[in-house]
Amino acid sequence: MIKEKKSKTGAFVALVCVVLLLILTIVLENVLDPTKNIMLFTVLKKGAVYALVASSMNLLNGFTGLFSLGQAGFMLLGAYTYAILTIPAASRDSVYYLYGGSAIHFSLPELFGGGVFGLILGVLIALILAGLVAAGVAWLIGLPVLRLKSDYLAIATLGFAEIIRAVFQWDKLGPVTNGANALKSFPTFSSFNIPGGLRLSTFVAFLLAAVCIAVILLLINSSYGRAFKSIREDEIAAEAMGINLAKHKRLSFCISSFFAGVGGGMFAMFANQAQAKTFTTAMTYEILLIVVIGGIGSISGSCIASFLYLATSEWWLRFLDSEITLQNGFKAPLLRNGFRMVVFSIVIMIVVLFFRRGIMGDKELPDLFWKRKAKAAGKEGAK
Template structure:
């Protein structure tokens, strides 16, 4: 059996290639310090984390709020293992250079970051995944807080540098790098969602008891979704560390999880493309487009009221509340953006036009 490659697959692939080419060309021609690249880099990272959260919340129906904790594990694992050996003494200045005196290349470190997060998720999942909806949410939120406290513990200083910054690890300059890593990871998640495991996840989301009656091992599949989601959150955390060039446990608060959750909601719970689009929009709005709200502005002698530092975030929060209250489906609902659907829509449109024409001529 050979699979037939449809036109829509080819167009989709071409779109992806075009996107990468566009980013590559833009980076060559535009000022590399433009806000556009900040948005693209951070957006790609948040897209990966949002999709990983969507795998849990949107596709498996597990309301987990532990994402920031797993990102923290990923970020720290990456940083700890990639700081060059000759820089360690200056980074771990209070801990005699730390106890790890080797470093590994970037790509294995990224994978290791994912694995470390996945391992913790496996351990945490054993007790926690037996809980129901909001209890699960609060327990995972609690675990994220425990992890944060643990990484700041002085006794672990030789490994985690206590509550001090980790820095001087390799980072990226090109926007292509986060795009490529996030792209590959999201592709893997999409493949998982479309596999038989993915269908089992959706069955659990729609009705746990019915799914169990159909012979789906609830715990096994929940644990699997949890571990895989955390793996990608870990990779996302490592990318975020590379983007920020420094890591500190302080930054991975529950507010970070809430932001990612809001991205998932804005994009549409249960839509991968929705999460991706919402990530870029969210980052673009918060970092770039709404910046003008933060600066005091004068039109002639008249000062525009309310505009001062912090107003951007208020407006932003109001927009989010509006989406949550009045536009609950989000951008994509639970549908996906696909070339296939667009083609079908076009087909239908043409048929409609033809039918109209025919009816007119018949009259």
């Protein structure tokens, strides 16, 4: 009973922290000039998107124990669904110029009357539909694929992601997917900046990611989450306890894909375009890397790791890519284009060597505080 009270105050503290974080993003974006701090805001926005996708992957790989590598495929489905549904009708002809116009003639934000209200509602519904399309496809391919285990499941889902990527580039689907060309002109994070007023693009990215991650966390802490974990730990015992393995695996797979789809839509909003060739296997590996570095089975680990990963790979190590010549004519050795990735790989190897179970292991952020408190209480008790 005491623990329940504790977890309630814990949830309240977490909520306050998230709200503070959201306010901080608004302050940050309006105090600092985004044009002068491009890297910072790129990392923040992309980090929010990756945090969501990594959390969804963690739900499947870390909590349910299903090793799936289809994340980029589901993101692609989400990105395309979002883009196709939100490109303004007026821009469709110029976007689809190679195919003589689009097969779809409406745009969700305009359907809701345009303006601020139409934009918010249209984008939200498009993102939810993006998730639903990904979840629906996940349900279909889950029927055969979820009979497989570990490595075999990984290979099957990896293959699925590649097939999806090829299908979306198919010329015959041009009027819908624009073939191998990018979809653009749809509402992005920057569309939420109020002209001449508050800049809200980073805030919107954080808000969407925070809401989705909160839903994932609530799910993990519910009895479904416990069932997922029990499947990860011991399938035989889980089945003997009356947990329907097939049903719960499918549920976890569909929910994970739903949020990957939403994340894909957000990725399109971040990148200002949606193009099948960006959703490569390498993207899945990036996300897998974030999950592993953050800690398999820790949502807060995935969030922290996604920002650290992106900051390191895209921002902090940038200087290694250009030659530096000191004033006395001394040229620093090795520094040239591409050297950044060498250093980055070494950093990852070091991190993996020293944090065998990721930064957070399977603990969440609040656990660290509780533990310290419990230890302190124990010491006082001993006195």
